[in-house]
Amino acid sequence: MKYSAAFIKTNKSAPEMDSINATLLTKAGFIDQTMAGVYTFLPLGWRVLNKIENIIREEMDTVGAEMFMPSLSPRSLWETTKRAEIDVLFEARGANEASRKRNDASYILNPTHEEVITPIAQRLKPSYKDLPFAVYQIQTKYRNEARSKSGLLRGREFRMKDLYSFHATDEDRQQYYDKIKDVYNRIFSSLGLGEDTVIALASGGDFTKDFTHEFQTKCETGEDTIYFDKKNNVYYNQEVAPEEIKKAGQSFRASEVGNIFPLGTKFPDAFKYNYVDETGKPQAVWMACYGIGSSRVMGVLVEKFHDDRGIIWPAAVAPFTVHLVGLNLDDARVAERAQAAYRHLTKAGVEVLFDDRPEASPGAKLADADLIGCPWRVVISRKTGEQVELKARAEEKTELLSLDELGKRF
Amino acid sequence: MKYSAAFIKTNKSAPEMDSINATLLTKAGFIDQTMAGVYTFLPLGWRVLNKIENIIREEMDTVGAEMFMPSLSPRSLWETTKRAEIDVLFEARGANEASRKRNDASYILNPTHEEVITPIAQRLKPSYKDLPFAVYQIQTKYRNEARSKSGLLRGREFRMKDLYSFHATDEDRQQYYDKIKDVYNRIFSSLGLGEDTVIALASGGDFTKDFTHEFQTKCETGEDTIYFDKKNNVYYNQEVAPEEIKKAGQSFRASEVGNIFPLGTKFPDAFKYNYVDETGKPQAVWMACYGIGSSRVMGVLVEKFHDDRGIIWPAAVAPFTVHLVGLNLDDARVAERAQAAYRHLTKAGVEVLFDDRPEASPGAKLADADLIGCPWRVVISRKTGEQVELKARAEEKTELLSLDELGKRF
Numbered sequence: 001m002k003y004s005a006a007f008i009k010t011n012k013s014a015p016e017m018d019s020i021n022a023t024l025l026t027k028a029g030f031i032d033q034t035m036a037g038v039y040t041f042l043p044l045g046w047r048v049l050n051k052i053e054n055i056i057r058e059e060m061d062t063v064g065a066e067m068f069m070p071s072l073s074p075r076s077l078w079e080t081t082k083r084a085e086i087d088v089l090f091e092a093r094g095a096n097e098a099s100r101k102r103n104d105a106s107y108i109l110n111p112t113h114e115e116v117i118t119p120i121a122q123r124l125k126p127s128y129k130d131l132p133f134a135v136y137q138i139q140t141k142y143r144n145e146a147r148s149k150s151g152l153l154r155g156r157e158f159r160m161k162d163l164y165s166f167h168a169t170d171e172d173r174q175q176y177y178d179k180i181k182d183v184y185n186r187i188f189s190s191l192g193l194g195e196d197t198v199i200a201l202a203s204g205g206d207f208t209k210d211f212t213h214e215f216q217t218k219c220e221t222g223e224d225t226i227y228f229d230k231k232n233n234v235y236y237n238q239e240v241a242p243e244e245i246k247k248a249g250q251s252f253r254a255s256e257v258g259n260i261f262p263l264g265t266k267f268p269d270a271f272k273y274n275y276v277d278e279t280g281k282p283q284a285v286w287m288a289c290y291g292i293g294s295s296r297v298m299g300v301l302v303e304k305f306h307d308d309r310g311i312i313w314p315a316a317v318a319p320f321t322v323h324l325v326g327l328n329l330d331d332a333r334v335a336e337r338a339q340a341a342y343r344h345l346t347k348a349g350v351e352v353l354f355d356d357r358p359e360a361s362p363g364a365k366l367a368d369a370d371l372i373g374c375p376w377r378v379v380i381s382r383k384t385g386e387q388v389e390l391k392a393r394a395e396e397k398t399e400l401l402s403l404d405e406l407g408k409r410f
Numbered sequence: 411m412k413y414s415a416a417f418i419k420t421n422k423s424a425p426e427m428d429s430i431n432a433t434l435l436t437k438a439g440f441i442d443q444t445m446a447g448v449y450t451f452l453p454l455g456w457r458v459l460n461k462i463e464n465i466i467r468e469e470m471d472t473v474g475a476e477m478f479m480p481s482l483s484p485r486s487l488w489e490t491t492k493r494a495e496i497d498v499l500f501e502a503r504g505a506n507e508a509s510r511k512r513n514d515a516s517y518i519l520n521p522t523h524e525e526v527i528t529p530i531a532q533r534l535k536p537s538y539k540d541l542p543f544a545v546y547q548i549q550t551k552y553r554n555e556a557r558s559k560s561g562l563l564r565g566r567e568f569r570m571k572d573l574y575s576f577h578a579t580d581e582d583r584q585q586y587y588d589k590i591k592d593v594y595n596r597i598f599s600s601l602g603l604g605e606d607t608v609i610a611l612a613s614g615g616d617f618t619k620d621f622t623h624e625f626q627t628k629c630e631t632g633e634d635t636i637y638f639d640k641k642n643n644v645y646y647n648q649e650v651a652p653e654e655i656k657k658a659g660q661s662f663r664a665s666e667v668g669n670i671f672p673l674g675t676k677f678p679d680a681f682k683y684n685y686v687d688e689t690g691k692p693q694a695v696w697m698a699c700y701g702i703g704s705s706r707v708m709g710v711l712v713e714k715f716h717d718d719r720g721i722i723w724p725a726a727v728a729p730f731t732v733h734l735v736g737l738n739l740d741d742a743r744v745a746e747r748a749q750a751a752y753r754h755l756t757k758a759g760v761e762v763l764f765d766d767r768p769e770a771s772p773g774a775k776l777a778d779a780d781l782i783g784c785p786w787r788v789v790i791s792r793k794t795g796e797q798v799e800l801k802a803r804a805e806e807k808t809e810l811l812s813l814d815e816l817g818k819r820f
Contacts, residue, residue: 007475007545009534032530035484035517040530043475043545065417065453071481071550072567074445075505084505087512091505092519094554095485098497102556107445107566109502109519120442120450124419129769135417135453140481140550144504146512156517157482359539 022151037148152299192314432561447558562709602724
C-alpha cells in the first residue's frame, strides 16, 4: 500500500497521553482519541486489530461457531439475572426531549453477553442431544468507567472476543475449559506473548463466586500484581493471593489479556433454562465464558514492544511486513527503482507499506519507519545504487542486497 | 461445515413476525430477535452478512482506506453541528444510580459519523496536498426508532458501511461522487440486485438541503414509492416527486439499499476545518458521505428472493453453495458415501453445509434445505445408489450424477 493513499499521518509532536500505548499509537497514526477511553482505529490501527482478531478467530473456529449478538438488550434480561444494578452498566435512551418523546424506553448497552446468549440457547438448544455446544463473537463492548486511562488497556468502548459454552454436567464443562486453556495458550503464542503469559487465579467479580482464570502477560506498566506460589506452581492475582504467599514476595507486574469464568448454573438457572435428559427429566445446564480483549492486547503489545524511537510489532500482527522507504525520489532513476521494488515485493505476496511521499525529508521518513514499527525496513536511495538497504526494526545493522536477494528473504 | 457442529436450528413453527424477512430468517435460523428492532445474527446469518460486507469492502478498498470509528462520542461534537436535538439520537449514560455515581456523563451513541470523522480529518489533513481523500468503515449504528418493524429493514441497531470523502472544490467532490455511483452499481450487481436497483432523488433530511441520491431496489414490500419521470429519465422518491410526475402515475414500491449525500461545506464549516491552499490561505473543505445498509440489504434480499418453502439466496451471498443432505444415515454404506461426498466437495473448495443429523426425518431435512435456501441441494440416500441427486433451489428438476460429475459442476 502506498503511504500517500493510505490515510496515514504520523504526528511526532502530539502531546504525551495517559500511557505509553496511547502516546505511541497516536504519534504513529494508529489511533485517534475521540474522548477519554474511546478511540478511532485509523487505517494502520485497524489493520493491526484485524490481524489480532483473525489470529483469535482462526483458533476459535476450531472450538465454536461464530455469531454476532447485538449491543442493545432489554433491561428485563438484566433484572432476571440480578445484574441491572452493577456499576459499569451503560443504558441507551433518547438523547433529547424529541427523541424521548419518540420512544421513551431505556435499554442496556451490553458490557458482556450472558444475558443475551442464555435465552437464545434456551430457545434453540433444549435437549441433551444439543449439548455441549459453544458459540463466540468478536465485537465492541461498553463499560461506564469512572476514569478512563491507560489508552487501549481500559476503555469505555473496547473490542473483545467472547466465547460461551453450555454443558450437561460440570465435568463436561471442566473438560472443555481445559481445551480452551490450550487454545488460549496457542493464541497468545501466535500473538508474540506466549513466553510472558501465565494463568493466574483471580476473583469472579459480578460473574461467579468461584476463582476465575486470568491470562496475565508480564508487563512493567501492567495494572495487576501477580504473586507466584513456587511450591505449588500457582499464580495468584494480588486480590486473592493468600497472605503467606504475598509475604514470600515473588511477584511481578502484569496486564490481563484473557480470562475464563466457570459460571456454574447461575445464568441458565436465572432464565429457568433446563435441558431435557434421556428420560425426559429437566436438568441444570452448566455454563462458562471465555474472553480475550483484542483491543487491549494491541495496547499490551505496544507497552511491551517499543523503544525510544517507536513501536516494534511482532511480525504476526504488524500492519505491514516491510516498510519501503524511497529517498531522493526527485531523481527519476531512484524513483523508478523504488517502484520496481514495490511491485517486486507486492507480487511476491509481501505486505509492503511504500513511503512514496516526494516532499518528506529523508530524516522524517526514516523516523516514521521507526515510529510505525514494521518488522523490516527497506531503503532505496541515490546512495544504495542498484541495491537496497535492509534493516530489521529491532536491530541496528543494515545489509545491502539485490532485489532478487531481497525477494528471497520473505 | 457439519450441521451438527454449526449451531444451526431451524424453527418452522416460530410465530409469524412483522415482515417476511424477519419471519423467514427466524424460521430458517439466521437471526434471533433480542427485542424489537434488535437482532442476533446466528452463525448462518453471520455468514451471509459477512459475505455481503466483504463484497462491499472489496469495492470500497479501491476508493478509500478502511478504518473503524467508535460508537460513543461526546455530546459537544453534536452541539457544534447543531444535531444534538435530532430525534433519532440515543445517549449512553450510567444505567443505574451506582453507575451514574461512578460517572455521571452522557455520551451520544452514533447513528452516523460526520461528527467524528470531520475533527479527525481536521487534525490529520490540514493541507491542499492532503486533498482529496476518503475513508470508510463497516460497523454497527444506532437509531432511536419510535416503532421498529420490518425486520432487518429498519432496526434500532443495524449494520452499515459509511464512506466519507473530503475535497478542495465542489467540482472535485462531484467527480468522486460520480465514481462512487459506478462503484455502488457494481456492488449491487454483485449482490444480485443490479437489474432492480435505480438511483432516485430524495430529501437530505438532517444532512443537507440539497437532493440526495438513494439507491432504491424494486421490492413489493418496500417502504418507499418511487416515481419515474420518463421524459427526463429521472427517478424521484415520493417525498420530493414533482406533482406533475406524480399525476402521471409511473411508480413502483422500493426499498432503499444505499444513499449518497453531498454535504457541501456544512460539517467542515461547523468545526472550522479549512485547508491551507498553495498560497497559505484558508479555504472551505467540501464533503460527501455514502452509505450502504449491509444488514438492510440482507433483509431486502429475503423480501425479494423467496417462495412459499423458504429463502432463495443469490449465490454470492448464500451461507453455503451446497446443502448436502444425507438420508438413511443409519445405513452404513449410505453414511460412508455421504461422508465421501462431503470430503470430495470440501476438498474442491466448495462451501458445503452437510446435514449429518442421524435423528431428523427425510422430510424435515429436505424442508430445512428449502427453508435455508442454499443455491444447490445434493441428496444422498439408499435410493440414489452410487450416485447423488442434484437440484437447484430455484428449480424443480433433479439430476442424478456421479461424484466426479458433481465435482465438475462447481
